[in-house]
Amino acid sequence: MKTVREMNIGELAAYVCSHLDRYGIYVALGGGAVVSIYASDNFVSMDLDFIDLLQTSRLKLKKVLKEIGFEEKNRYFVSEETEFFIEFPSGPLAVGNEPVKKLAELQFETGKLRLLSPTDCVKDRLSAFYHWGDRQCLQQAVWVAEMKPIDWIEVERWSRQEGAAEKFVEFRAELQGLR
Structure with missing residues (x-):
């Protein structure tokens, strides 16, 4: 080892x-x-x-x-x-x-x-973006979503529950812009 x-x-x-x-x-x-x-x-x-x-x-x-x-x-x-x-x-x-x-x-x-699962990792990073505007964490969420399968329905549901439906749309746009 x-x-x-x-x-x-x-x-x-x-x-x-x-x-x-x-x-x-x-x-x-x-x-x-x-x-x-x-x-x-x-x-x-x-x-x-x-x-x-x-x-x-x-x-x-x-x-x-x-x-x-x-x-x-x-x-x-x-x-x-x-x-x-x-x-x-x-x-x-x-x-x-x-x-x-x-x-x-x-x-x-x-x-x-x-x-954390990839989906919960994305939610964890988005939480810092949603609540404190941490754009570095937004970037980290994008990287994980690019590399691993994510439950998008769950992330969207959670985002609405966090009061961040508009920021979820920003996250998706950020992700699509990098692909």
């Missing part, structure tokens, strides 16, 4: 997720790291945002992550072996105002990774 130093973001995320699983700590990857995995080389995120699905104590997280070389520094977990760092944003796992109902799983040489 690869060393931590040799792992790309997906491999490292799967390694961490599988290691935590062995201790009954169930996490799911969200945020920009999911964009990095789904949109290949279009976007690089350095942080792995894991949502702890069972609200594990910080003390237990520290102990278990130390076994694979990650030490807590401020609110992050870092390792001398990699530039990637781990964060545990508070849950629950949601996109906009809606909880995530189903997670995706990817298998890597380094383990199994639970993460």
Whole structure:
């Protein structure tokens, strides 16, 4: 198996997720790291945002992550072996105002990774665009939608529920303009 130093973001995320699983700590990857995995080389995120699905104590997280070389520094977990760092944003796992109902799983040489589905990843990025006008997140949503199959009916339904039907139209126009 690869060393931590040799792992790309997906491999490292799967390694961490599988290691935590062995201790009954169930996490799911969200945020920009999911964009990095789904949109290949279009976007690089350095942080792995894991949502702890069972609200594990910080003390237990520290102990278990130390076994694979990650030490807590401020609110992050870092390792001398990699530039990637781990964060545990508070849950629950949601996109906009809606909880995530189903997670995706990817298998890597380094383990199994639970993460947002491509559709929920797009919704997560669009949430930042809809609510804060973050155009970088709009671009990330476009990249994921170009690379992965998306449930367009679901994204449109969710967008209306978020009060962003007009911005959904802007997202679709942005996507069509790049193709």
